[in-house]
Amino acid sequence: QTSNARIADPAVSPIKPIKPKKSLIIGLAFFASMMLGVLLAFLFEALDRTFKGASDVEEKLGQVLLGVLPLISANKKNRQAQVLAMLDESKQTGYAESMRTIRTGLVLSSLDNPHKIILITSSVPGEGKTSVSSNLAIAMAKMEKVLLIGADLRRPSLSKVFHVDADLGLSNVVAGTEKFSECIHHIEDANIDFMPCGLIPPNPLELLSSERFSQLIAVLEKKYDRIVIDSPPVHAVSDALVLSTFAKAVVYVVEADKTNQDLVQKGIKHLQQHDAPIAGIILNKLDMKKSAKYGYEND
Secondary structure, eight states: OOOSOOOSSOOOOOSSOSSSOHHHHHHHHHHHHHHHHHHHHHHHHHHOOSOOSHHHHHHHHOOOEEEEEEOOOOOGGGTHHHHTGGGGTTTOHHHHHHHHHHHHHHHHTTSSSOOOEEEEEESSTTSSHHHHHHHHHHHHTTTSOEEEEEOOSSSOOHHHHHTOOTTSSHHHHHHTSSOTGGGOEEETTTTEEEEOOOSOOSOHHHHHTSHHHHHHHHHHHHHOSEEEEEOOOTTTOSHHHHHHTTOSEEEEEEETTTSOHHHHHHHHHHHHHTTOOEEEEEEEEEOHHHHHHTTOTTO
16 A cells, blocks of 8 residues: 655654753742742731840830840749849850949939839739849949849749748738848848749738838838839739838830730830839840841940
């Protein structure tokens, strides 16, 4: 049989496949993922309403920045490294220097009328107000006679750090069940006097609002150059608002990279409504390495 067909070109195996174009697809996918990553980064940055550095505090709160305290690595089992950082200045040089700066700022801001009673509070638990209270008291004790009061009558923690009897303290003195001298402990290493919270009362707010508590504060003012009060957070309970009426200066602690701006603004507003003398803000637990990436290394 004959055929009308003829061979125009012989079939040749291709060197590489025509489709799919892998290099083009990989390039487009890489470019698209990069663009998506940049967009997500800008989105997360816009949605992140925490405090990254000193300039954030001043711009977004309009309050005086007393100082920035660096992050101290310590696990939950060893909180003493944070709460008593001023006792080991050789290892915590950056923290100690920052705390001395805060101490100097508080002292210089009230030369004519010294802030004898300093209240330390925050927005929510866990921001480090207890660490700030104890270390500020230790720093001030190098120049003055200082009393540290654990006024958090709901979640006390200072007694465990200083290894003192938590059952004898503030609540006992106000209730009149114990003598004043039995409820104050001298901490030799820190050179401070410490009054723990005492037995946790069923009605902490009423105890702090009582006339006996007011009389106790009046007596302590005559005995000490400075009184540092560790109070509960503003948003947790109303104890801090009551305590602020006795304070000459209120220091507000804000945890870096965690506390929301709205919480801090509301907390400060609550204090201002009660005419609290807000001395300034302390930005606590700032990761210096991370902060440098954001361009805050010179703050």
